[in-house]
Amino acid sequence: MIRFLESAAIITFALSLSANADEDAIKLKPGDGFEAVEQNCTACHSLDYVQMNSPFLDQKGWTAEVTKMVKTFGAPVEEADQQKIIEYLTANYGKP
Amino acid sequence: MNRRQLLKGGVGLLTVAGSASWLSPHARAAQLALPSGAVATQVLEALPGKVPLMKRTYRPPNYETPISYFNEEFTPNNAFFVRYHLADIPKVDLAAWKVRVGGPAVQNPAEFSLDDLKKFERVEIAAVCQCSGERRGFSDPHVPGVEWGNGAIGNAKWGGVRLKDVLDRVGLAKEALEVSFNGADGPVVDKTPDFVKSVPIWKAIDENTLIAFEMNGEPLPHWNGFPARIIVPGWTATYWMKHIVDIEVLKEPLKNFWVNTAYRIPKGLFPVVQRFVSQEPVDSPTTPITEIVVNSLIINLEDGDEVKAGQPVDIKGIAWDGGYGIVEVAVSADGGSNWTQAALGKDLGRFAWRQWTHGYTPGQAGAATIMVRARNAAGATQVDKLLFNGAGYHNNIAQRLALKVV
Numbered sequence: 001m002i003r004f005l006e007s008a009a010i011i012t013f014a015l016s017l018s019a020n021a022d023e024d025a026i027k028l029k030p031g032d033g034f035e036a037v038e039q040n041c042t043a044c045h046s047l048d049y050v051q052m053n054s055p056f057l058d059q060k061g062w063t064a065e066v067t068k069m070v071k072t073f074g075a076p077v078e079e080a081d082q083q084k085i086i087e088y089l090t091a092n093y094g095k096p
Numbered sequence: 097m098n099r100r101q102l103l104k105g106g107v108g109l110l111t112v113a114g115s116a117s118w119l120s121p122h123a124r125a126a127q128l129a130l131p132s133g134a135v136a137t138q139v140l141e142a143l144p145g146k147v148p149l150m151k152r153t154y155r156p157p158n159y160e161t162p163i164s165y166f167n168e169e170f171t172p173n174n175a176f177f178v179r180y181h182l183a184d185i186p187k188v189d190l191a192a193w194k195v196r197v198g199g200p201a202v203q204n205p206a207e208f209s210l211d212d213l214k215k216f217e218r219v220e221i222a223a224v225c226q227c228s229g230e231r232r233g234f235s236d237p238h239v240p241g242v243e244w245g246n247g248a249i250g251n252a253k254w255g256g257v258r259l260k261d262v263l264d265r266v267g268l269a270k271e272a273l274e275v276s277f278n279g280a281d282g283p284v285v286d287k288t289p290d291f292v293k294s295v296p297i298w299k300a301i302d303e304n305t306l307i308a309f310e311m312n313g314e315p316l317p318h319w320n321g322f323p324a325r326i327i328v329p330g331w332t333a334t335y336w337m338k339h340i341v342d343i344e345v346l347k348e349p350l351k352n353f354w355v356n357t358a359y360r361i362p363k364g365l366f367p368v369v370q371r372f373v374s375q376e377p378v379d380s381p382t383t384p385i386t387e388i389v390v391n392s393l394i395i396n397l398e399d400g401d402e403v404k405a406g407q408p409v410d411i412k413g414i415a416w417d418g419g420y421g422i423v424e425v426a427v428s429a430d431g432g433s434n435w436t437q438a439a440l441g442k443d444l445g446r447f448a449w450r451q452w453t454h455g456y457t458p459g460q461a462g463a464a465t466i467m468v469r470a471r472n473a474a475g476a477t478q479v480d481k482l483l484f485n486g487a488g489y490h491n492n493i494a495q496r497l498a499l500k501v502v
Contacts, residue, residue, distance in 0.1 A: 023154035026137070044183060044284045046154040054133030056238040065240055072353055074287020093133065 023048070033088030036081040044075060054093035062089040128399070128496070130233040134243035145317055147174050152242050156180035157319070160247030166395045166414050169444060169451065170222070171250035173311050178319040179227050179248065179333065181291045181354075182283045188339055190323050195307070199276070199344030203267030210309060210323055216257035216265075221304055223329035223447035224251050224416045225336060228359055228385050232488030239488040246393055251416075251449045254327045255310030260301040263345065268297075271347040273374055275300035277326050277337035278344075293359075294350040295328060295335050296372050304329045304419075304447065307340065329447035330370070330419030331386050332489075334359045349374045358487075359385050365483050366490050367476050370418070387418030390478060391492040392425055392452075392470040402500045403458045411456050413438070415470035416449035424471040427454040431465035431496075432480075438468070458501040469494040 023046040028034060041047060057065065063086050069075040070082060077085070130138075140148040141159070149159035159178040165171055190210060198205030226249040233243035242248075263275070276294040283290060299305060306327040309316060316322045321338030328335040334354075349355075355375055360382035372384040392415035403409055415422045421443075426435040441451030458464055471477040478494045 026154070044288070045156065048137045048151075048153050050133075051137040052131070052134040052152060052243050053240045054131060056131055057240060061240065072357075073283075073289070074285050076285065076287075 026051070029092045031088055031092050033084035033091075036084040037088055040075065040077045040081055040085065041069075044069075044073070050089065050093055056095055057089075057093070058095045059086065059090040062086050062094060065089075128234045128493075130243055130245060131238050134233055143178060143319055145174060146178070146319060147172075149175065149177065150245070150247060152244065156183040156185070158242045158244075160244055161250055163246055163393065163395045166249075166251075166393065166449075167412065169442070170252055170312050173252075173314055173317050173320070176225075176250045176252065176311070176317070176320055177227065177248050179242070180281060182281055182288065184284050185281045186339075187318060188280055188323055193323055193341075195324060195340050195343060197262060197266050197343045197345075199346055201269040201272035201345040201347045202263075203269065206266050208262065213257055213262070213307060213309065213324065216261045218255065219258060219306060220253050220255040220310075221306060221327065221329055221447060222251065222253050222445040223304075223327060224249060224388065224449050225327075225333050226388050226416075228332040228334045228489050229487070231491035234491055234493075235484065235488040236482060237484075239486055241488060249416075251414075251444070252311050253313065254306060254308040254329075255313065256306040256308030256324065256327065258303060259305045259307055259326070259343075260303060262307060262343075263301060266345075268345055269347070272297045272345045273348065274346045274350055276342075276344045276346055276350050277335070277340060278342035279321070279325075279337045280339035280341045289353040291337075291354055292350070292352055293335055293337060293354055294346065294375075295331075296374060297345070299328065299331070299370070299372075300345075330388060332359075332388055334385065355384065360487070361385050361485055361489055365485060368418070369474065385489050388416065389490045389492045390417040390420075390422070390470050390472045390476045391415065392468050392478065392495065394466065394468055394495055394497060397466070397497055397499065399497050400500065401497070402502050403456075403464070405458050405461050405501050408455055408457045411438075411454045411466065411468075413452050413454075413468060414449040415452055415468075417470070417472040417474075417476070419447045420472040420474040420476075421446040422450040422470055423473050425450070425452040425454075426469050426471075427456070428467040428469075429456055429464060432467050432494075435467075435469070458499070461501050464499045464501050466497045466499060467494050 026047045066086050139151050141151045142148045152158040161177045165175040194207040196207050229244050230248040274294040278292045308327045309324040324340050326337045363383045368387045370386050376383040394413045396412045415425045425438040427438050428435045438452040438454035469478045478492045
């Protein structure tokens with residue numbers, strides 16, 4: 001989908017000036033665990049939430065965020081995926 | 097080492113030195129920086145019916161108003177900021193829409209269509225609608241959340257009916273303690289707590305608390321709560337429920353995440369008068385956020401702007417508070433040593449913001465630091481140092497702009 005949008009971008013450029021906001025334009029860094037992020041997190045929110053909250057959370061901070069999504073907001077994320085997400089966020093969007 | 101790290105180092109040294117005076121004005125002012133990731137992902141984008149606003153997040157939609165729009169007494173509806181917690185946002189069908197008013201402390205529950213509501217006495221109140229998280233992005237250290245800059249705020253004339261009049265119609269039991277609000281928008285996942293908020297009964301029956309269906313003389317825009325929303329002048333927008341469909345009068349304190357855990361501030365940290373005591377357990381270190389704290393903003397200059405030596409400039413801005421009224425705005429052109437009073441604009445009502453202007457003639461070429469500080473009728477003023485709290489609320493540090501005089 002993202003690749004399709006890239007190739008279509010030039011054709012639709014003129015239209016996009018008035019088009020609705022398109023979250024598919026968000027591109028997170030590639031890396032281990034990205035698929036787990038994409039598959040789980042996007043059910044409820046766009047991925048700019050990740051980028052916006054960076055780079056100031058350390059591993060503890062990102063763990064707290066993922067735990068909040070699961071425990072407080074009821075996000076159905078398997079435990080193995082939770083770990084992958086935390087690792088991805090810490091490595092790519094963590095406090096330097 | 098990036099700019100942020102440099103600044104962190106500066107803050108550390110600052111603590112040791114105990115004074116900011118040795119820091120260059122620019123370094124000091126630049127502490128008010130959004131997280132670099134928030135800057136990287138921000139973009140001007142137009143939601144349907146809106147002019148391009150600064151996108152913070154696409155879904156749920158969170159968009160802030162560029163400060164140039166604050167030059168208007170009232171913020172245009174199509175430029176008013178947008179804030180949602182949860183991403184299931186229906187387009188409300190007015191023909192089918194009703195607001196239900198009931199709950200354990202209501203004698204005769206009833207439903208009201210928009211036409212039904214319009215039969216009550218119509219009132220209009222000018223009031224600032226400010227997100228609790230306004231300026232969260234400037235918290236130092238940064239805290240997670242929507243990283244708002246200065247634009248999660250707007251001033252509008254809200255037209256509607258008093259919530260009190262509607263509650264009088266359904267009749268209240270004497271045990272009425274809180275009134276809760278639910279909107280038509282909701283979570284994507286069933287297990288996510290729906291966004292439901294309550295206010296104390298005394299605030300619900302305050303003559304200024306409204307069910308509003310108009311904004312600046314027009315129907316509410318979809319993104320600002322069509323067809324009706326709650327207006328709680330003086331209190332932060334977390335209580336201003338959009339797309340209102342359910343109003344319940346409760347005999348017990350509301351129990352949910354959004355009230356018991358979120359939107360809370362450390363007890364005693366801020367000089368607020370109006371408190372929400374039924375949500376303030378004795379053993380809790382926190383209390384719900386309530387009143388907007390006194391604040392001000394320069395709207396026609398930004399950090400790093402150039403001004404010409406010897407050429408007068410009118411500094412323009414706004415000042416606002418939780419409804420006591422702004423009595424003074426003071427501006428310093430020398431980093432806080434000397435202050436002079438700005439000229440206040442028209443009084444638009446005690447819940448509205450107050451525009452102000454201040455003539456400034458830049459001196460010789462170099463750096464200049466402009467500061468502004470407002471004071472309200474309750475004697476509260478802005479702080480010099482952030483009163484840090486984990487959610488980044490109530491950031492009312494006196495604004496400090498580093499200008500380049502050329």
